[in-house]
Amino acid sequence: MGFTIDRDYNAQVEETSSRRSFANFSPVCIPWAPMPQVGLFIPCYVDQLYPEVGMATVRLLERFGCQVEFPAAQTCCGQPMANTGCNDDAAPLARRFLNIFSPYEYVVCPSGSCTSMVRNHYHDLLPDESGLKALEQKTFELCEFLVDVLNVESIAGRFPHRVGLHQSCHGLRELRLGSSSELVVEPFGKPRQLLAGLEGIELVDLARTDECCGFGGTFAVSEEAVSCMMGNDRVHDHESHGAEVMTGVDMSCLMHLDGLIKRQKKPMRVMHIAEILSESEVRP
Amino acid sequence: MSVADGQPTTQTHPKAALPFVANDERAHWHDKALWFVRHKRDVAVHAVPEWEQLREAASQIKAHTMAHLADYLEQFEANAKQRGVHVHWAADAAEHNEAVLRILQRHGAKKVVKSKSMLTEECHLNPFLERHGIEVIDTDLGERIVQMRHETPSHIVLPAIHIKKEEVGQLFHEQLGTDEGADDAKYLTEAARQHLQQKFHDADVGITGVNFAIAATGGFVVCTNEGNADLGTSLPPVHIACMGIEKLIPRASDLGVFLRMLARSATGQPITAYSTHYHGPKAGGELHIVLVDNGRSDVLGQEKFRRSLNCIRCGACMNTCPVYRRSGGHSYSYTVPGPIGSVLAPSRGMKEHYSLPYASSLCGSCTDVCPVKIDLHHQLLAWRGEIARQKVLPWSKRTSMKLGGWLFRSPALFRLAGWSGRLALRLLPRWAIYHRFNVWGRQRDLPPAPKQSFRALYREHQQRRRSDGE
Numbered sequence: 049m050g051f052t053i054d055r056d057y058n059a060q061v062e063e064t065s066s067r068r069s070f071a072n073f074s075p076v077c078i079p080w081a082p083m084p085q086v087g088l089f090i091p092c093y094v095d096q097l098y099p100e101v102g103m104a105t106v107r108l109l110e111r112f113g114c115q116v117e118f119p120a121a122q123t124c125c126g127q128p129m130a131n132t133g134c135n136d137d138a139a140p141l142a143r144r145f146l147n148i149f150s151p152y153e154y155v156v157c158p159s160g161s162c163t164s165m166v167r168n169h170y171h172d173l174l175p176d177e178s179g180l181k182a183l184e185q186k187t188f189e190l191c192e193f194l195v196d197v198l199n200v201e202s203i204a205g206r207f208p209h210r211v212g213l214h215q216s217c218h219g220l221r222e223l224r225l226g227s228s229s230e231l232v233v234e235p236f237g238k239p240r241q242l243l244a245g246l247e248g249i250e251l252v253d254l255a256r257t258d259e260c261c262g263f264g265g266t267f268a269v270s271e272e273a274v275s276c277m278m279g280n281d282r283v284h285d286h287e288s289h290g291a292e293v294m295t296g297v298d299m300s301c302l303m304h305l306d307g308l309i310k311r312q313k314k315p316m317r318v319m320h321i322a323e324i325l326s327e328s329e330v331r332p
Numbered sequence: 333m334s335v336a337d338g339q340p341t342t343q344t345h346p347k348a349a350l351p352f353v354a355n356d357e358r359a360h361w362h363d364k365a366l367w368f369v370r371h372k373r374d375v376a377v378h379a380v381p382e383w384e385q386l387r388e389a390a391s392q393i394k395a396h397t398m399a400h401l402a403d404y405l406e407q408f409e410a411n412a413k414q415r416g417v418h419v420h421w422a423a424d425a426a427e428h429n430e431a432v433l434r435i436l437q438r439h440g441a442k443k444v445v446k447s448k449s450m451l452t453e454e455c456h457l458n459p460f461l462e463r464h465g466i467e468v469i470d471t472d473l474g475e476r477i478v479q480m481r482h483e484t485p486s487h488i489v490l491p492a493i494h495i496k497k498e499e500v501g502q503l504f505h506e507q508l509g510t511d512e513g514a515d516d517a518k519y520l521t522e523a524a525r526q527h528l529q530q531k532f533h534d535a536d537v538g539i540t541g542v543n544f545a546i547a548a549t550g551g552f553v554v555c556t557n558e559g560n561a562d563l564g565t566s567l568p569p570v571h572i573a574c575m576g577i578e579k580l581i582p583r584a585s586d587l588g589v590f591l592r593m594l595a596r597s598a599t600g601q602p603i604t605a606y607s608t609h610y611h612g613p614k615a616g617g618e619l620h621i622v623l624v625d626n627g628r629s630d631v632l633g634q635e636k637f638r639r640s641l642n643c644i645r646c647g648a649c650m651n652t653c654p655v656y657r658r659s660g661g662h663s664y665s666y667t668v669p670g671p672i673g674s675v676l677a678p679s680r681g682m683k684e685h686y687s688l689p690y691a692s693s694l695c696g697s698c699t700d701v702c703p704v705k706i707d708l709h710h711q712l713l714a715w716r717g718e719i720a721r722q723k724v725l726p727w728s729k730r731t732s733m734k735l736g737g738w739l740f741r742s743p744a745l746f747r748l749a750g751w752s753g754r755l756a757l758r759l760l761p762r763w764a765i766y767h768r769f770n771v772w773g774r775q776r777d778l779p780p781a782p783k784q785s786f787r788a789l790y791r792e793h794q795q796r797r798r799s800d801g802e
Binding site: 090092093094095096097098099100101102103106118120121122123124126128129130131132133134135136137138140141144169172217218220221222228229230231232233256258259260262263264265266267268269270271272273274275276277278279281303304306307308310311 | 345346349350353354356359360363367374377378380381383384652654655658659689690691692693694695696697699700701713715716717718719720721725729730733734736737739740741742743746750753754771772774775776777778779780781782784785786787788789790793
């Protein structure tokens with residue numbers, strides 16, 4: 049089966065940003081509002097390597113009144129296969145995902161890249177699948193779920209540190225979690241907005257606000273030399289602007305950056321945004 | 333890229349990129365030079381509040397033109413002929429080169445000056461004409477520099493961006509007799525100017541590319557910053573303009589959209605220093621247009637990749653591409669490098685260029701920077717699908733993805749693999765983990781290997797909640 053990119057990329061973007069208002073309720077403020085039922089979509093590598101990121105996501109969602117369930121049958125969304133072009137290997141995983149997550153009211157994931165896989169690329173793998181449209185429309189990255197669906201404006205908490213926000217590309221340019229530096233649009237950023245609300249936090253300005261870190265899935269290995277150079281340049285940008293903590297919406301980018309940081313024994317820490325947002329009250 | 337007899341080599345991108353990346357200082361110098369151009373582009377486009385509407389308009393004009401390309405081409409041909417222009421059609425590079433040679437031979441031309449044209453690079457016109465005893469001088473400064481070095485351009489707008497001015501100084505010292513060690517840009521440019529002026533005077537024919545051709549008028553526009561196309565078409569009596577069939581736009585009024593975008597996207601200038609309109613031959617002269625297909629109709633026939641024909645060759649996707657900036661244009665081993673080159677190349681030879689669609693982290697910056705809204709990173713992804721489907725992807729990669737696919741279809745198998753992987757990472761000594769087969773670990777530590785997976789922690793969390801509830 050071939051990949052068919054028949055939908056206008058920018059139309060997708062407009063669609064994504066225009067369908068936001070269908071769930072304008074605030075379960076925190078209105079006691080009689082129903083609890084949003086969230087099917088938790090945890091990327092495979094987060095499940096195995098970064099369990100604390102998953103737990104932070106659970107705590108954050110539960111704190112905002114969501115009824116969270118982790119369907120244990122889930123494994124991987126199929127992105128590594130699809131991004132290599134092996135669509136025949138990715139399609140069965142997309143179908144599994146659809147079956148597992150269809151029953152939920154919302155699907156929420158602490159990763160922009162994996163969310164984009166479901167929302168923007170499953171229709172190429174499962175072109176005639178009924179129910180896919182509904183899945184696409186109810187699948188959200190964590191920060192956009194908080195901002196757009198739960199209408200969270202800011203989160204109470206303290207994080208008195210200098211933080212560099214790494215804007216992971218798929219969250220930024222495929223989900224439009226923020227405005228990318230290439231477009232002439234009003235600047236905005238949902239992850240930044242949530243972080244900025246924390247007490248004591250100082251978000252550092254970077255020389256290149258949204259350059260790719262060079263992870264790129266299998267790219268990190270197949271183009272190892274370029275990938276690591278890109279990563280080192282990102283680390284250096286954050287470091288030279290005084291960031292103590294580097295954060296982002298995708299643990300995959302952070303895993304690559306942390307690998308470089310650890311090897312070079314740099315003092316910078318790497319934390320997923322869910323860890324900062326969920327822990328900020330208890331662990332300043 | 334080493335081009336022997338017009339045939340590029342078939343090194344994969346990661347291999348070809350290695351020597352460039354290995355020189356860390358130089359690769360960073362290259363990265364910063366191009367980032368500076370990207371920054372200038374940002375400043376220029378943010379001064380145009382309607383930029384996004386312009387992009388949309390440009391994209392729609394191009395989509396419309398491509399949908400009616402045959403009609404517009406005929407309209408263009410008829411109108412150009414009426415203006416006294418000789419119109420030639422070339423199905424491929426060989427026909428294009430032959431057409432140019434025939435014109436030159438008819439005029440007994442021995443010396444040609446050429447302004448920048450990626451199409452003639454694509455057709456490898458220079459080596460072809462040189463084999464027929466014709467001197468071809470590239471007159472764009474950057475192109476002249478790479479020509480003197482017997483190289484190809486490493487960027488479609490900034491052909492010599494990979495060369496430092498000290499190296500230009502040495503080159504000019506050797507070939508143009510400038511002072512040894514002189515690397516003042518103004519001094520070197522003046523030397524090149526003197527050298528080229530003689531070439532302009534001696535030329536029998538001037539060859540140019542075409543930036544935009546207008547179907548409704550039969551005219552066309554050539555954009556340069558150095559005025560070299562203007563000299564090259566004013567002094568010699570014969571002008572040959574070579575254009576890919578996708579350069580067409582319907583009306584003169586559409587030019588306003590594209591001219592506002594081209595230079596801003598390319599270099600951050602409001603407009604190129606020279607945007608010269610040609611409407612027929614000059615008095616006593618001859619004007620020829622060679623319309624070249626060379627695979628463009630095939631791309632037009634592929635719905636997935638059709639939008640790549642929108643390209644106006646501004647080079648913005650190269651300037652923004654984090655991979656291009658750090659690996660250099662020659663690592664792509666194709667006439668057009670960077671994201672757009674990686675989309676165009678596989679249609680000219682999938683086996684030869686299969687690694688190019690993978691020479692991208694799919695960050696999408698190219699898609700957002702593109703003034704004509706080519707969904708570049710999605711087209712790169714679509715090419716990967718084609719490359720895997722047609723089994724051009726190496727067997728090892730296809731097999732590992734197949735195994736991954738099987739593993740992820742079984743939650744039990746996935747759990748087992750995760751558990752044993754984490755256990756191995758915790759127990760094995762460092763030398764058993766970090767060895768030459770661990771490509772990830774060459775420069776990076778592996779992630780931590782926690783005792784418990786998320787699903788295990790979550791189960792405990794659920795149990796705690798249940799017991800709290802009771």
